[in-house]
Amino acid sequence: MATFEPVLLANVGRDDSHTRAVYESTGGYEALRRTLAEMSPADLTELVKASNLRGRGGAGFPTGVKWTFLPKDHPGPIYMCVNADESEPGTFNNRILMEEDPHQVIEGAILSCYATRATTAYIYLRYEYPGSYARLQAAIDECYAAGYLGKNILGSDFSLDMYLHRGAAAYICGEETGLIESLEGKRAWPRIKPPFPAVEGLFHKPTVINNVETMACVTHIARRGADWFKSIGTPADPNNPRDAGSYGPKLYCLSGHVNKPGCYEAPLGITCRELIDNFGGGVWKNRRAKAAVPGGISMGLLTADELDTPLDFSGPGRVGCLGLGTAAVVVLDETVSIVDFLHNSCRFFAHESCGQCTPCREGTAWSLRMLERMRAGRGRLADLDLLLEIGDSIGIMPGTTICGLADGAAWPIKNAIRKFRDEFEDFIRRTNPHGYDVTEPVPALVQLGGH
Amino acid sequence: MARVIIDSVEIEIGDDERLNGIQAAARAGIDIPRYCWHPGLSVVASCRMCLVETGTRNVETGDVVMLPKLVPACQTPARDGTVFITQSDKVQHSRAMVEEDLLIDHPIDCPICDKAGECYLQDYYFKYGHGGRRADVRPFTSRRRDVGPTVTLFTDRCVMCTRCVRFTREISGTSELMVRDRGAHEEIDIFSGFPLENKLAGNVVDICPVGALGDKDFLYQQRVWFMKRHEAVCTGCSTGCSIYVEENQDRVYRLKPRENEHVNQWWMCDEGRYGYHYVHSPKRVVGAQRRVETSEENGDNVPAYENVEWQPILDDLQARLAKAGRLAAVFSPHLTVEEAYLLAKLVHGVDAEATLAIGPVPVVGEDESYPNGFTIRAEKCPNHRGLQLVLSHFTDRVLAFDQFLEELPNIDVGATWVTGGYPQPWIDEASASRFDEVPLLIMQDIFASPLWERASYRLPGVAFAARPGSYVNHRDRLQTADWAIRPPAGARVEGSVYWQMLGMSGLYRPQRVLDEIAATVPAFAMAAGPLPSVGVDLRLNQFAEAATAAASETGDHC
DSSP: OTTTOOSSTTTTTTTTTSSSHHHHHTTHHHHHHHHHHOOHHHHHHHHHHHHHBSSSSOOOHHHHHHTTTTTTOOOOOOEEEEEEEEEOOTHHHHHHHHHOOHHHHHHHHHHHHHHHHHHOEEEETTTTTTHHHHHHHHHHHHHHHHTTTBGGGGSSOOOBBEEEEOOOOOGGGGGGHHHHHHHHHHHOOOOOOSTTTSSSSSGOOEEEEHHHHHHHHHHHHHOOOHHHOOOOOOOOOOTOOOOEEEEEEEEEEESBBSOEEEEEEETTBBHHHHHIIIISSSBOOOOOOEEEEEGGGGGEHHHHHHGGOSSSSSSSHHHTTOOOOTEEEEETTOOOHHHHHHHHHHHHHHHHHHHHOOHHHHHHHHHHHHHHHHHIIIIIIHHHHHHHHHHSSSSTTOOOSSSHHHHHHHHHHHHHHHHHHHHHHHHHHOOOOTTOOOOOOOOOOOOOOOO | OOOEEETTTTEEEEETTTBHHHHHHHHTOOOOOSSSTTTTTTOOSSSSEEEEEEEOOOOTTOOOOOOSEETTTSSBBOOOOOOEEEEEEHHHHHHHHHHHHHHSSSOOOGGGTTTTOOOHHHHHHHHHSSSSSOOBBBOOOOOEEEEEEEEEGGGGGGOOOOOOHHHHHHHHOOEEEEESOGGGEEEEEOOOTOOSSTTTTTHHHHHHHHSSSSETTTTTOOGGGGGEEEEOOSSSSTTEEEEEEEHHHHHHHHEEEEOOOTTBTTOOOHHHTTTTTGGGGGOOOOEEEEEOOSSSSTOOOOOOEEEHHHHHHHHHHHHHHHHHEEEEEEEEEEEEEHHHHHHHHHHHHTTOOOEEOOOOBOOOOOOOTTTTSSOSBBBBOHHHHHHHHHHHHHHHEEHHHHHHHHHOOOOOSEEEEOOOOSSOOOHHHHHHHHTTTSEEEEEEEEEETTTTGSSSSSEEEEGGOOOEEEEOOTEEEEEEEEOOOOOOOTTOOHHHHHHHHHTTTTTHHHHHHHHHHHHHHHGGGGGGGSSSSOOOEEEHHHHHHHHHHHEEEOOOOO
């Protein structure tokens, strides 16, 4: 820990850190200048591949490998989409980058376009970030003025146009093919795959989609090299051939019941407890943590006993969570009702389900209604099994949906009920003493407002 | 040749065929349930009803490796070695869950729903659903809203398969329908002020797997299980869409398109779909009549008609026809090939020099083509092409109607046989007056007209739904229609009149006539034998014949 020096947040906190002048004064765009002069696109791709950089958007797919999926010798155009539709509850690291150090992101995006031979880049920004919009747009304008964007960048034969596109605020637009549909001006219904975006994406052309923080990491890999990047983080588990290792610095968003919530940079593999204690100043009000969300609510829940789980790409999965996700840790203290937590989570996913696939559209809405009934004092023990059945049957993993939104909706249900079943049962017994064990179908309720 | 295994049934599919799991399973006789997939529309794989297990068989070792998760059969291509499992517990559980999900908000108002009886949701629930209802939500009510002049939407019955939305985007190209809102609240809707108003709009009702989209013309008219469907051909234009006529007790309730990849694929236009009402018009003429010779003595020239039974009137007609002298006949393009052949044969048998003319061919506007190639033809009759082919067998000189009207005064005909059968008025007073000098005018029609008033014999005919026989569309495809309803009392199928007057025994059998045509008229050689329901392309034979003719350098009248 002591030797770790933040790089992604290095400029954050300086005056006018969002301007080109300040960014360049700390070495900004030198990596771009050097790369365009000295490296071929294939070299840069190899460099990123060698760094083992894994996407920071949530799934953790190796970025360099993703780039190599693009068809070779494609006549073009190839598109680059920077996914700035940061909507996972609890997550705000992209926002810090875009507002405080947008040039770091843009330099990474230009480098990534160079590596993938993309000639047009779109930054898909969620509507709720007006500050990011202003800063990013100003930064893009500065880059055009300085010759970092446009025709023949820095005298090379590489040209790139970058556009900032604001979405209309929907969680599903952060799913990569939903983002593409939205960018094309359509309803953001994720596409069926294959074809994958690398083969046929935006406007039916090969497309790369990367997260904002991934772009910032590319900047630092180009600046400091792959070895530096691999010196940080957790190496691959030799016993698990599918583990590609978790390298590099990571921005952790810490929120919830801690003394000092915020966005902190740490090497991948820091444990949840270290994050809470060392950065967050511990759980607030001298209470104890009851549970924590490891990486946005779609990843599930860690119990208090599981807080020593390392927050790298494979750590949360070992204790039954979906994965690292966006590394947004939300701490719940001992006063929080897990029933309320799950209700909130179900409300979010029922609201954000795009409505394309039947199991997700109906499953998320149904689970919300059950939790509403439960909280209204009419829960039954049988509901828990039904909720688990819904949780186990929706999602891309059992194969019942097109995209992963349903997995994200299912994991909090599965984790909360399996890890806190006693609490659910106590709640139901206490609030519905006369009907908790009835198993006949519940008489139909007038719909409770949930939208 | 790719080998695909579906539930241990192994089938072979051709190298040039691209089938998905649903289509491959259908070849093996296995039905995979689905809502959103339709062969004529793009694949969205969103209803998740067609989920199956799939895997690959190693060609060399024969080992099968299955995927751990379920996949939508509609989106999974059937390749060499592909294995589909459609009946496992995992698949059945997934189907039951989808059925349960779809019924959470569904009003389950089958007793008042037109779709009941042919509803995918009903059928699949009985087949794949698990009995009880576990959802704790009172289903929505049957909210209904208009989406266009012919189509109405029962919002809560919808299962969001988006077939209709894709239809308006991909087939009609008009994009009126869209999905509104998100998640479980989403609904099909139109943009305010832009109703579903295109000439293919009725098809969205056909492709709706549930009762969400209702046809206003058919709404609450008939339970589907009371109706019988008959294979037929639409007579609205010279495209000649393959259709079903659905009737109950001799009343037509609706027309539905019948799949025919050579003509209309899965679609038909609204002009054809809603154009059948004239069949049951109270203005139809019925009852055979003979004109009574009026005496000139009192100067009273008002024609008078007496009702005569069909048998005596035809005997009488036959006798008068035999001594009438020169004959002429006007063939309506609504007659079938068989009828045209029989009438031509009848007239030719009496007078080998008889003048044969084709009745008015209605042309309205211009051909209208849609993005997928579906075309509504301007020529609003089904058998113009068929008449040309049949009549040119009997004479080198087939007259158009205008020509015929011009030449009529010069022919000195003894009798003229005119057939009508048009849904709309087809002859005006001025044209009809050209027939004033015709001593013996035989009329077959379904509505009164200026010419009907001048007829010596009035023989009421039938409309398309009662008429069996074949039509040749503008691309020389011959298709055969069944009769769906019986003619109204007092009317007779035109063909049966000719059949009887030609002395043929028994009931009118168009198939026997068509066999005779195929044997004697070279252009119809392809029509021999039992025909497939999609019809045959007569040109196949003509190409061969043209090649032969070119080779032998001999001119032939065909």
